[in-house]
Amino acid sequence: MKTRHFVQTVTVQAVTVVAVATAAATFAAPAQAATSGPQADVQQQVDQVTATHPGARQTGPGIITFSDGVVLTIPAAGAAAGVCASGAYCFFQYTNYGGRKLTFRDCAPNGLWQYLTDYGFGNSTSSWQNYSKNTVLVYDQGTQPPTSLWTENPGGESTYTGNADNKADSFETFCG
Ligand SMILES: [Ca+2]
16 A cells, blocks of 8 residues: 555656646747747747846747846847837847847946946947936947947937947946
8 A cells, every 4th residue: 555655646746747847848938839930030039148148037028137137128020129118228239229129227326337248239239218317328348448439318319329330338327
């Protein structure tokens, strides 16, 4: 009797493990059955970013949240990531707020330094929106000392960074 009871217990536990594994697999692949096409391409990009940034996790279709709360949105080709949220400031991959969108919210009274390169976004900004109360000073780290590229005033935005296109690497955010 003891042996039979043991076997039954093991069976129940095995079923539980399978159920948990299935739920985890479903969450990890919100693209569901898409194995080709725009949504599958987005998922491949998401997987590439999470695999190369420890602590980064997928929090929605085409959305990655890094360990510090910074959010990267990857739209399907030809689609838009959407405007920057109120209270946030965003860097966009292409002109006119196209391509990938990187969303920040934090600041410090005397300036908080952050690096776009930590999120795979160095030399990648072509437009930006600052819908926060903060002031953001953006720099190119490719020169010594770093070169000031542009200033993002509260409520400001730019459809094209012009001569500073694809140069931004870092920024300093002052709380407003
Ligand atoms: Ca640069």
